[in-house]
Amino acid sequence: MPCEGCMERDNMSTGATMEFLLLGFSELLCLRVLLFLIFLIVHLVTLAGNMMVFVAVVMEPSRPPMLFFLCQLSAIELCYTLVIVPKALLSLMVVDGSTISFMGCAAQMHLFVALGGAECFLLVAMSYDRYVAICRPLHYMAVMSEGFCLRLAGVCCLGAFAVALGLTVAVFRLPFCQSRHINHFFCDVPAVLHLACTQSYTPELPLLAACMLLLLLPFLLILASYVCIAVTLLRVTSSVGRGKAFSTCVSHLAITLLHYGCATSIYIRPKSSYSPARDKVVSLVYTNITPLLYPLIYSLRNKEIRGILMKMLRRKKIAQLN
Numbered sequence: 001m002p003c004e005g006c007m008e009r010d011n012m013s014t015g016a017t018m019e020f021l022l023l024g025f026s027e028l029l030c031l032r033v034l035l036f037l038i039f040l041i042v043h044l045v046t047l048a049g050n051m052m053v054f055v056a057v058v059m060e061p062s063r064p065p066m067l068f069f070l071c072q073l074s075a076i077e078l079c080y081t082l083v084i085v086p087k088a089l090l091s092l093m094v095v096d097g098s099t100i101s102f103m104g105c106a107a108q109m110h111l112f113v114a115l116g117g118a119e120c121f122l123l124v125a126m127s128y129d130r131y132v133a134i135c136r137p138l139h140y141m142a143v144m145s146e147g148f149c150l151r152l153a154g155v156c157c158l159g160a161f162a163v164a165l166g167l168t169v170a171v172f173r174l175p176f177c178q179s180r181h182i183n184h185f186f187c188d189v190p191a192v193l194h195l196a197c198t199q200s201y202t203p204e205l206p207l208l209a210a211c212m213l214l215l216l217l218p219f220l221l222i223l224a225s226y227v228c229i230a231v232t233l234l235r236v237t238s239s240v241g242r243g244k245a246f247s248t249c250v251s252h253l254a255i256t257l258l259h260y261g262c263a264t265s266i267y268i269r270p271k272s273s274y275s276p277a278r279d280k281v282v283s284l285v286y287t288n289i290t291p292l293l294y295p296l297i298y299s300l301r302n303k304e305i306r307g308i309l310m311k312m313l314r315r316k317k318i319a320q321l322n
Contacts, residue, residue: 018102018176020192024091024185025280036092042288043085049295050074050081065144066133069126070298072153073119073255077291080115083108084287088185102172105187110161110168113189117160117214119259124218125152126252127225134245135232163213170206174198183276186287190266190279211267219260226253251297258293262286 025035057063057071087108091098100108132143171189174196184191189207229249236242265282 019099019180020102020105020187021181022087022091022098022100022185022187023181023183024088024094024098026091032092036089039085039089039092039288042292043081043089046081046288046292047078049292050077053295053298054078065129065149066126068146068149069122069129069153072156073122073126074295076115076119076122077294079111080119081287081291083111083115084186088287091185100187105182105192106168106172109171109187109189109192110164112186113167113210113214114157114161114164116263117163117210118157120214120218120263121156121160122153123252123256123259124221124225125149125156127222127256128152130249130252131225131228133248134229160214163210167206167210171196184280184283186283188266188279188283191276194276207267215260215263215268222256254297255294258290262290 025032051074054071054074057067057074060067063071087098087100129144133140136143167189171192174193175198176195177197180195182191182195193204193207226249229245233242233245236245262282262285266279266286
């Protein structure tokens with residue numbers, strides 16, 4: 001039964017001309033300039049950090065599987081921030097919020113979910129790499145071959161983009177209420193679902209299915225990998241050897257906790273507990289702070305990355321001297 005006050009979208013032209021208004025941080029007018037400068041600086045540092053890691057790994061002739069996955073992670077983070085942050089910066093420049101078209105909102109949501117899902121799957125691939133390295137070290141080079149890593153990376157991206165497409169289509173097929181004000185700085189799934197003119201929980205089912213595939217399933221696979229790693233390390237008699245093996249997992253564990261901690265607090269909850277203010281704060285961390293921390297964590301914890309970056313600095317210094 002059609003809902004009262006819903007927007008009729010019976011043809012493609014209506015959907016094409018519809019616009020949403022991203023309110024962003026319109027309630028914080030006095031802090032607009034300060035927030036803009038903070039976001040801009042964080043955005044530029046994030047781009048520089050991830051680009052530095054990406055270029056450093058690409059220029060390295062011999063790349064072990066973990067560095068290959070790290071290179072892909074940096075590429076995902078670069079795209080991830082470019083999809084969200086420029087529109088958020090624009091919303092801070094406009095007093096009453098910035099408009100976004102129906103198709104633009106759908107495209108932003110699809111890319112955001114797809115890139116976030118690809119990151120979830122990539123974290124699974126990285127945990128499997130640690131499992132093989134620690135639990136089956138003699139078979140590591142045979143199992144984690146270059147061809148296998150390329151196929152694994154392709155599956156991560158294609159699987160995430162397919163799930164994101166299904167979720168985006170399901171969300172934007174819903175009837176939306178006359179109020180087209182999205183109380184967020186980008187087209188996040190819960191914020192757009194909040195505008196749907198439905199009284200049932202049916203619209204949340206695609207989101208629940210996507211959370212199962214993009215969050216819960218990868219988390220369980222990562223957990224299974226680390227249970228096997230823990231069992232193997234308990235059998236190691238040398239505490240030094242056990243510490244060295246575990247130290248190779250610390251960076252991955254830190255990123256996994258950051259990623260899943262923020263994503264779980266936003267997406268795995270009922271529509272009735274939707275809180276725009278809380279979601280915007282968590283999303284700020286999720287879309288700005290965590291992409292900034294990823295290259296820092298890996299640069300500080302990964303000896304290979306540190307070695308590559310030192311070589312790049314030495315080459316640059318030699319080139320300047322010459």
